[in-house]
Amino acid sequence: MNTKERKSIAEFYDHFIPYRDRADVKFFVDLAVENGGPVLEIGCGTGRVLIPTARAGIEIVGLDLAEDMLAVCRRHLDQEDEPTRARTRLVVADMRDFDLGRQFTLITTPFRPFEHLITVQDQMACLACVHRHLAPGGRFVLDMPNPSITQLADDRCLQETGDEPEFTMPDGRRVRRRQRVVSKDLIRQVNEFELIYHVTDADGREERLVYRFPRRYLFRYEAEHLLARAGFRVEALYSGYTGRPYGTVDDRELVFVTTKV
Ligand SMILES: C[S@@+](CC[C@H](N)C(=O)[O-])C[C@H]1O[C@@H](n2cnc3c(N)ncnc32)[C@H](O)[C@@H]1O
Incomplete structure (x- = not known):
């Protein structure tokens, strides 16, 4: 992916309707208000959750590896009032290896x-960093997709699919987003995945931009073992963002609320 492609894809993020309307923001903001901050958001991206948290009066640090995503976040922050901006700090860092020299009462991983961490070694490295940065009694929220065995066995995902509506960028470009699984490695639990953006500019020129990356899925008990090994106690496990316990409703998400042991 070249620089222009990466930048465009980061810019599309907040306009893609399922991301824009994702029903998790209130959950993370409420948790931050309840905990009181300071909060560390791992993989904060364009600030979809970070900015509403800062608006709610909570000090928050956003950490992300992707400078293009943080550049969009900075532009959004420029539109905010001074107290909100003053409550935020953005850090370019890898979640597997960071040292911010301070601790937080809440660390989150929204969406x-x-x-993106492909090996157990990477996952443990990230959890060790989180553990070091969590104040005594602090909470860590691990937000992951719940793998569906039915979907894993279904090869229709190897075709380009997606029926989300087209969206229009402020500069007039129209964008349709599709996706496909390129390959499935059932042994490593890694799917190679593509997000495909079909872009039509104001002059009718068409472009196809592809963001390819591996995704590692974890099952519920595997994640629980990993968290225990890294020094976290699971306080609650939700299926989504309305406080319903895992197993009682649609189980597309695994949201672990944990405390530092
Ligand atoms: C789906 S986005 C979520 C962004 C944001 N939390 C939200 O809720 O909209 C995942 C984010 O994780 C970041 N990411 C992936 N690997 C990372 C790593 N090793 N270290 C830090 N951030 C990473 C990506 O750059 C991306 O911004």
């Missing part, structure tokens, strides 16, 4: 950054 699945953890699935």
Whole structure:
């Protein structure tokens, strides 16, 4: 992926309707208000959750590896009032290896950054960093997709699919987003995945931009073992963002609320 492609894809993020309307923001903001901050958001991206948290009066540090995503976040922050901006700090860092020299009362991972860690070694490295940065009694929220065995066995995902509506960028470009699984490694639990953006500019020129990356899925008990091994106690496990316990409703998400042991 070249620089222009990466930048465009980061810019599309907040306009893609299922991301824009994702029903998790209130959950993370409420948790931050309840905990009181300071909060560390791992993989904060464009600030979709970080900015509403800062608006709610909570000090928050956002950490992300992707400078293009943070550049979009900075532009959004420029539109905010001074007290909100003053409560935020952005850090370019890898979640597997960071040292911010301070601790937080709450550390979160909204919208699945953890699935970007492909090996157990990477996952443990990230959890060790989180553990070091968590104040005594602090909480860590691990937000992951719940793998569906039915979907894993279904090869229709190897075709380009997606029926999300087209969206229009402020500069007039129209964008349709599709996706496909390129390959499935059932042994390593890694799917090679593509997000495909079909872009039509104001002059009718068409472009196809592809963001390819591996995703590692974890099953519920595997994640629980990993968390225990890294020194976290699971306080609650939710299926989503309305406080319903795992197993009682649609189980597309695994949201672990944990405390530092
Ligand atoms: C789906 S986005 C979620 C962004 C944001 N938390 C939200 O809820 O909209 C996942 C984010 O994880 C970041 N990420 C992936 N691997 C990372 C790593 N090793 N270290 C830090 N951030 C990483 C990506 O750059 C991306 O911004």
